[in-house]
Amino acid sequence: MGRLDGKVAIITGAARGQGEAEARLFVEEGARVVMGDVLEAEGKAVADDLGDAAVFLKMDVSKEDDWERAVDAAKGLGPLNVLINNAAVTHFASIPDTSLEDYQRVIGINQVGTFLGMRAVLEPMKAAGGGSIVNVSSIDGLQAKNGLAAYASSKWAIRGLTRVGALEYGRFGIRVNSLHPGGVDTVMGNPVGMDNIDEFYKDYPIPRCGRPIDIARMALFMASDECSYSTGTEFVADGGWNAGQILKWLPGAD
Numbered sequence: 001m002g003r004l005d006g007k008v009a010i011i012t013g014a015a016r017g018q019g020e021a022e023a024r025l026f027v028e029e030g031a032r033v034v035m036g037d038v039l040e041a042e043g044k045a046v047a048d049d050l051g052d053a054a055v056f057l058k059m060d061v062s063k064e065d066d067w068e069r070a071v072d073a074a075k076g077l078g079p080l081n082v083l084i085n086n087a088a089v090t091h092f093a094s095i096p097d098t099s100l101e102d103y104q105r106v107i108g109i110n111q112v113g114t115f116l117g118m119r120a121v122l123e124p125m126k127a128a129g130g131g132s133i134v135n136v137s138s139i140d141g142l143q144a145k146n147g148l149a150a151y152a153s154s155k156w157a158i159r160g161l162t163r164v165g166a167l168e169y170g171r172f173g174i175r176v177n178s179l180h181p182g183g184v185d186t187v188m189g190n191p192v193g194m195d196n197i198d199e200f201y202k203d204y205p206i207p208r209c210g211r212p213i214d215i216a217r218m219a220l221f222m223a224s225d226e227c228s229y230s231t232g233t234e235f236v237a238d239g240g241w242n243a244g245q246i247l248k249w250l251p252g253a254d
Contacts, residue, residue: 002030003224008078010070012036012061012117013087015043017186018136021212022084022219027053029220032077036061036070037087061087061113067120079128082223083121085114085135085158090151090188103150110154111161118165118176130173134222135162136215137178139238159234166232175231177222182238184210203248205240 009026013019014035023033027050036059037043047056057073059066074080088110091102114135125131140148141155158178165176183189183201190197190209198208218237221227236242246253 002028003220003226004082005030006078007031007081007223008033008074009082009084009223010034010036010074010080010117010121011084011086012059012070012113014056015039015046017188018181018184018212018215018219019084019086020046021216022086023047023054024050025213025216025220026082026223029224031082031223034070034073034077036066061085061117062108064116064120067116071120071124074124080121080124081128081131083117083125083131083133084219084223085117085133086219087113088136088138088154088188090148092147093149094147095149098149103153106150107154107157110151111157114158114161118161122169122172122174125169125174126172131175132223132227133165133169133174133176134219135165135176135178136219137162137180137234139180139182139236139241141178142180142234142236142242162234163232170231175227177227177230177232178234179215179218179222180234180236180238180242181215182210182236182241184212184215186212201239203246205243205246208239210237210239 009031011023014023015037023035026033033054035056040058043056047054091106135158137158138155140152141159144152162176162178201209
């Protein structure tokens with residue numbers, strides 16, 4: 001028995017990184033998955049590897065029509081129970097150096113994409129008798145860093161969307177929670193492919209960078225019936241980043 005036996009999920013940003021890890025783990029645990037991403041070749045390759053349990057859909061999450069196509073694809077697999085709003089981009093620039101176009105691009109994918117996904121799945125999840133929506137925010141939706149004006153704005157907004165969704169959808173048996181990864185060794189989290197990425201995390205409680213499977217396992221729990229009494233809340237998988245940083249010159253560091 002898999003933890004997601006009989007469930008159908010839509011996972012966005014599923015061609016690589018966290019989304020790919022989630023798609024692979026969900027299929028392993030018994031789900032059938034619609035994988036949405038703009039990266040067509042990579043996404044098709046993953047779906048082909050997963051076999052009949054996965055369908056790839058070229059998808060821009062900021063477009064309403066693409067969400068309609070994703071829901072239709074899910075209907076071909078069975079009643080829709082799970083949505084993982086994972087697709088995201090980032091942009092590194094100070095506020096004065098962030099153009100309106102760059103800001104709106106990040107907001108359109110990260111924030112608007114999450115909103116459109118939540119809206120698109122309401123009726124099919126109601127028809128299925130309930131479900132779970134996992135909105136992937138970030139550690140930067142709980143705190144912030146310089147140079148991340150657009151990204152942090154979008155990830156903080158996802159927290160608000162999540163809570164409103166929990167309040168509006170709960171009576172239909174639909175749970176809405178946010179997932180907050182810390183640093184993760186993906187193309188976005190490690191864009192230059194550093195082999196020594198763990199070195200940058202040596203002063204955090206768990207002194208390593210996160211792996212995509214770390215986040216996928218949290219998403220699995222949130223999507224499963226094991227999480228049936230949690231909604232409108234934040235699940236953090238950050239190696240203790242949000243707890244603080246170990247300062248070597250204070251007691252308790254060794």
